[in-house]
Amino acid sequence: MRILDKLVIDIDPLRTSREFRYIFVARVVSIFGLGFLVVAIPLQMYDLTGSTAHVAAVATVLGLTTFGATFVGGALADRCDRRRVIAIARGTAGVFFAVLAVNSFLPEPQVWVIYLCAVVDGACGGISATALMAVTPSLIPRDKLAAAGALMALTADLGSMIGPALGGVVIALGGVGANYTLAAITTAITTFCITRLPSLPPPNEVSESPLRSVAGGFRFAIGDRVIGGLLLAGFVSMLLAGWAVLIPEYAAEVLGVGPAAMGLLYAAPAIGAVVGSLTSGWTGTVRRSGLAVFLAMLISAAGLVGAGAVGSVIVAVAGLLAHGFGEAVADILRFATVQKYTPxxxxxxxxxxxxxxxxxxxxxxxxxxxxxxxxxPVHLALTVYGATGLVATVLLWAILPALRRLDESRTPAPVA
Structure with missing residues (x-):
């Protein structure tokens, strides 16, 4: 029974922290609502323009805005009440989801409205996600941060599998307008949950300018051997996040399968990630967390190598499952360690x-x-792509001794 307890995901943060429960519910509702938009925006844009270039352009606008807003959100979270930052960002996003709904019900929906809402949604999403991550360590004990990371990862993984599917059903039944309306409603629920949190001011008053504040954060990250090493490890994860690009040609030319099997290939990493989250109870007791991160990264990269090594659908699915599993475990461990060692x-x-x-x-x-x-060549693409991750992980292991040797029983985390 003790072995089972160590394997099964730890839900203590939900049992012991009322505030974390509100955060968790808000995130679950928000992720499923945003999953609706993943389907609706590109579908409506293509229906209006008949142009894949417009679909790609609105996705790029959303991505770039979100990327830039994460740094703004970080500065705001260290200067302002974090509850207010999240609530204002999510509330504003909900208003513009309603704008998308109204636009979709017009006799002639306007393309520029979709672009405008993509900018606002990206900005609000980047700010709220960053502030939400900054809030978490203040709500639960440090020894439960891995459990919190696993719960947050689980919501994202399930949302990536179920949200878009539900969004497609909603569009089929009621059109994109119904989809946008539900996204606005779920965002209103998210905002309400956030307002139920107590005031969450930053620990210290920051007098420097926002740009200097952001630069100071980068200096800290670069100068801290543990945090800097974990962020470098995250960069390797970024390098391996584009596996989906290789799937269509590999499935058609090497595996010789159609859309049904291709869908299974796309779903496999998310399924592996869900398994990784559900069996993450042990991550809260890991003391050599840096070494565990490297091992999980090796599993993730090796999964991609295996997925492309044989030319078999079964082997490819198994490899992609392993990739998702390793990536989820590495993310959970990195999340917990970053939170523990960041003042x-x-x-x-x-x-x-x-x-x-x-x-x-x-x-x-x-x-x-x-x-x-x-x-x-296409038959080697997945294997070579995964091998780049293996090589990069081994190099990081060699050049980051502080992270490799990190022993949390001997190196206490800083006091918040």
Missing amino acids: DEYHGRIAGVWTAQVTAGASVGAFVAGVVAAVV
């Missing part, structure tokens, strides 16, 4: 860097995957 006055700005990595990951990974696809 509270820097939590917002470090959260901004973390969120920026997540936001940019798919784009950076897609670029790397595209380069690999251009220079490597």
Whole structure:
């Protein structure tokens, strides 16, 4: 029974912290609501313009705005009441989701409105996600941060699987207008949950300018051997986030399968990630967390190597499952360790860097995957792509001794 307890996801943060429960519910509702938009915006844009370029452009606008806003959110979270920052950002996003709904019900919906809402949504999403991450360490004990990270990761993984599917059903039944309306309603619920939190002011008054504040966060991250090493490890995860780019050609040319099997390939990493989150109870007791991060990264990269090594659908699915599992475990461990070793006055700005990595990951990974696809035969692309992650992980292990040797039983985290 004790072994089972160590494997099963630890839900103590939900049992012991009322404030964390509000955060968790807000995040769950928000992720599923945003999953509706993942389907609705590109579908409506293509229906209005008949142009894939417009679909790509609105996605780029959303991504770039979110990326830039993460740093703004980090500075705000270290200067202002974090509850107010999150509530205002999510409330503003909800208003513009309602604008998208109204626009969709017009006789002639306007494309420029979609672009405008993408800018606002990206900005609000980047700010709120960063401030939300900065809040978490103040709500639960430090020894439960890995459990909190696992719960947050689980919501994201389930949302990425279920949210878009539900969004497609809603569009089929009621059109994109119904989809946008539900997104606005779920965001209103999220905002209400956030307002139920107590006031969450930053620990210290910051007198320097926002730009200097952001620069100070970067200086801290670069100068701290543990935090800097973990952020470098996150960069390797970014490099491997573009695996989806390689799937269509690999499935068609090497595996010889159609859309149904391709859908399974796309779903496999998310399924592996959910398994990783659900069996993450042990992560809260890890003392050599740096070494554990490297091992999980190796599993993630090796999964991609295996997925492309044989040319078998079963092996490819198994490899992608392993990739998702390793990535989830590495993210949970990195999240907990970053939170433990970041002084509270820097939590917002470090959260901004973390969120920026997540936001940019798919784009950076897609670029790397595209380069690999251009220079490597299709039957080797996944294997070579995963091998780059293996090599990068081994190099990080060699050049980051402070992270490799980190022993939390001997190196106490700073007091917030």
